[in-house]
Amino acid sequence: MPCRRPAPSLVFTAIAATVVLLPWAVDGVPGDSKPPAAPTQTELSQQPLTGVGAGVTIREVSQPTPFSMVALTAADLTGTTARVRAKRPDGSWGPWYRAHAEESGGPSDGDHGPRGTEPVFVGKTTSVQIAINRPTTSAGPPPPTTTPGDSKADLGYLPATVTQPFGQNLNAVLISPPQAPADTTWSPPTAVQAPGQPPNIISRAQWGADESMRCGNPEYDNGIRAGIVHHTAGSNDYSPQDSAEIIRAIYAYHTRTLGWCDIGYNALVDKYGQVFEGHFGGITKPVQGTHTGGFNKNTWAVAMIGDFDTVPPTPEQVRSVGRLLGWRLAMDGVNPKGTVQLTSEGGPFTFFPAGARPTLPTIFAHRDTGNTDCPGNAGYAALPQIRDIAARFNQPVGPADLADTLKGGAIYDRWQATGGPSGLLGAPTTPETSGEGHTRYVRFNHGAIYWSPETGAAPVLGAIYDAWAAQGFERGPLGLPTSGELQEPEWIVQNFQHGTLNFDRQSSAVLRVIDGVALELPPPSPEGPPVQLERFSAPVKP
Structure with a gap:
C-alpha cells in the first residue's frame, strides 16, 4: 500500500516549508544536477469555514499577504463539490475553477472518503470566493460556471449567512509559494532527438523539493506495467517560472496538510513542455506513487499542470507527456498502444472492487478507474495522440548508442x-x-x-x-x-x-x-570459530 503518515489534524496553524528556487535553463539526462538557489519558503495557512448546513453556499476568504493556490479540507468530503475563483487586481472576479477531491488511493484508507481537494492554482490574489455544494436531500443549483458581472447580482447560489453557514469542520487552505527571482530566465525544453532518449527532466533538487518534508524510503514495485494521465486542475494562465512554484505548493499541501509521504505523481508536465520529477525514489525506478485509487501498484502517473475540462492541453504539453511515457514504459518493455490487466486494490476512490482485474490500455486516464472526470474531457481526448507519440519514442536505445554516451x-x-x-x-x-x-x-x-x-x-x-x-x-x-x-x-x-x-x-x-x-549470522563452522563477516579490505576489481 502507499506510504502515508498518520492522518493530520484538520485544525492547524500556518505551516512553512523550506524550498529552493529553480534555475530555469535546464538540459541533460534525468536528474541532471545544477546547484540550487538560495532557500525560501512555501507557506500554507488555514481558515475554518464553520457551521452546519447543506446545499450550495459561498464564502469569501481573504488574507493580507498574497497567495496563488487554494484547497479545501474536511473530515470527509464525500458528495461535496466545490469551485473557487480569485479577485483580480481591478476588483473583478475571475473564472470559476473546480476543486476536485484529492485521493490517497491506498487500501489503508478503508471506507472513508476524501479529506481534501486538489490545490487549485488561481493566480496571485488576496481574496477568493469558494462555492460549495454539500450533500443535501434536495439538490440545489450548481455553482456558476461563468463569471457574474456583479457580486451583488443573482449569483446562482445561496451566499453563506448566520442561518445558512458552511458545513462543520470545513477549512480553506491558502498556499503561498515563493516567486522566482526577477532576473530568472527561461529556455524552452530541448527537443528529444531520437527514440529511446530520455526527455529533459527537471529534478527535485532543481524545482526546490525540501526533502525533510517527505517520509523516509519510498516503496518500490516489481516493475511498471502502465502509465496513467492526470491533470492538476486550476488556472491554465501561468508562466514558465510559475510551474516550479505550483509543484512546490502541491508538494507542501500533500505532505504538510494531507499527511502524505510525498507528492503523489511520478512526474508533472507544464503547458510549456517542461518535465518535472515527482515522487522521490528515482524516475527510472518503479517507485509506487499515490495518485490513482486502487491502481497505484505497478503504474506510473504523469500529471498535466492545468485544467483540461474544456481547454485542450498545449501541443508542447502533449508531446512531452507522450515522449516521457514512451521513454519510461520502454524501460519495462511496455507497448504504449497495448493493453494490460491490472488488479484493483479497491477502496473509496475506484469503482472496481478489490480483486477485480479490468483490462485497460497501457496508457489510460485517471477517470478510467476512478470516481473522477480527471484529466478533463479535453485532456481525455488527447490520449490517442499521447499514445501515438509514446509509441514513436518507445524504442529502446541500442547498447552501442548507450555506450557512446558514457564515454569520458x-x-x-x-x-x-x-x-x-x-x-x-x-x-x-x-x-x-x-x-x-x-x-x-x-x-x-x-x-x-x-x-x-x-x-x-x-x-x-x-x-x-x-x-x-x-x-x-x-x-x-x-x-x-x-x-x-x-x-x-x-x-x-x-x-x-x-x-x-x-x-x-x-x-x-x-x-x-x-x-x-x-543481521543474519551464518551457521558456525564445525572445524573452527564463527566466520567473521565484516571485512573492510582494500577494494579490488571483480
Missing part, C-alpha cells in the same frame, strides 16, 4: 576495466542517470555501476546487487558500494559505506552486516 566518464572507465560488453556486467541498458545526492549510475544487463565523489565508481551485480536493491539501493542502510566484489574461499564479499553484503558460496544466501552488526 568514470562509470565508462570502470565498465571497461571489468571487460566492457563482454565482461560480467554485459552491455548498458540505461543512460547515465542521477540517484540520491550527487550519485550517478548506469544499469547493465547483469548489474549496475554506481559513482559518487566520495566512493568513486563501483560495480554491483548478481545476487549481491539483488540484495542491495531490496535494501533500497543507495538510499538504504548500507549506502553506496565502496569496492567491487572481494573473492574469499567461502564467501564473495562487497563493501558498502555502512557495512558489507556477503554471498555464501555453499548456500547461495546473501548475509548482511550493517554498521558492524550481522
Whole structure:
C-alpha cells in the first residue's frame, strides 16, 4: 500500500516549508544536477469555514499577504463539490475553477472518503470566493460556471449567512509559494532527438523539493506495467517560472496538510513542455506513487499542470507527456498502444472492487478507474495522440548508442576495466542517470555501476546487487558500494559505506552486516570459530 503518515489534524496553524528556487535553463539526462538557489519558503495557512448546513453556499476568504493556490479540507468530503475563483487586481472576479477531491488511493484508507481537494492554482490574489455544494436531500443549483458581472447580482447560489453557514469542520487552505527571482530566465525544453532518449527532466533538487518534508524510503514495485494521465486542475494562465512554484505548493499541501509521504505523481508536465520529477525514489525506478485509487501498484502517473475540462492541453504539453511515457514504459518493455490487466486494490476512490482485474490500455486516464472526470474531457481526448507519440519514442536505445554516451566518464572507465560488453556486467541498458545526492549510475544487463565523489565508481551485480536493491539501493542502510566484489574461499564479499553484503558460496544466501552488526549470522563452522563477516579490505576489481 502507499506510504502515508498518520492522518493530520484538520485544525492547524500556518505551516512553512523550506524550498529552493529553480534555475530555469535546464538540459541533460534525468536528474541532471545544477546547484540550487538560495532557500525560501512555501507557506500554507488555514481558515475554518464553520457551521452546519447543506446545499450550495459561498464564502469569501481573504488574507493580507498574497497567495496563488487554494484547497479545501474536511473530515470527509464525500458528495461535496466545490469551485473557487480569485479577485483580480481591478476588483473583478475571475473564472470559476473546480476543486476536485484529492485521493490517497491506498487500501489503508478503508471506507472513508476524501479529506481534501486538489490545490487549485488561481493566480496571485488576496481574496477568493469558494462555492460549495454539500450533500443535501434536495439538490440545489450548481455553482456558476461563468463569471457574474456583479457580486451583488443573482449569483446562482445561496451566499453563506448566520442561518445558512458552511458545513462543520470545513477549512480553506491558502498556499503561498515563493516567486522566482526577477532576473530568472527561461529556455524552452530541448527537443528529444531520437527514440529511446530520455526527455529533459527537471529534478527535485532543481524545482526546490525540501526533502525533510517527505517520509523516509519510498516503496518500490516489481516493475511498471502502465502509465496513467492526470491533470492538476486550476488556472491554465501561468508562466514558465510559475510551474516550479505550483509543484512546490502541491508538494507542501500533500505532505504538510494531507499527511502524505510525498507528492503523489511520478512526474508533472507544464503547458510549456517542461518535465518535472515527482515522487522521490528515482524516475527510472518503479517507485509506487499515490495518485490513482486502487491502481497505484505497478503504474506510473504523469500529471498535466492545468485544467483540461474544456481547454485542450498545449501541443508542447502533449508531446512531452507522450515522449516521457514512451521513454519510461520502454524501460519495462511496455507497448504504449497495448493493453494490460491490472488488479484493483479497491477502496473509496475506484469503482472496481478489490480483486477485480479490468483490462485497460497501457496508457489510460485517471477517470478510467476512478470516481473522477480527471484529466478533463479535453485532456481525455488527447490520449490517442499521447499514445501515438509514446509509441514513436518507445524504442529502446541500442547498447552501442548507450555506450557512446558514457564515454569520458568514470562509470565508462570502470565498465571497461571489468571487460566492457563482454565482461560480467554485459552491455548498458540505461543512460547515465542521477540517484540520491550527487550519485550517478548506469544499469547493465547483469548489474549496475554506481559513482559518487566520495566512493568513486563501483560495480554491483548478481545476487549481491539483488540484495542491495531490496535494501533500497543507495538510499538504504548500507549506502553506496565502496569496492567491487572481494573473492574469499567461502564467501564473495562487497563493501558498502555502512557495512558489507556477503554471498555464501555453499548456500547461495546473501548475509548482511550493517554498521558492524550481522543481521543474519551464518551457521558456525564445525572445524573452527564463527566466520567473521565484516571485512573492510582494500577494494579490488571483480
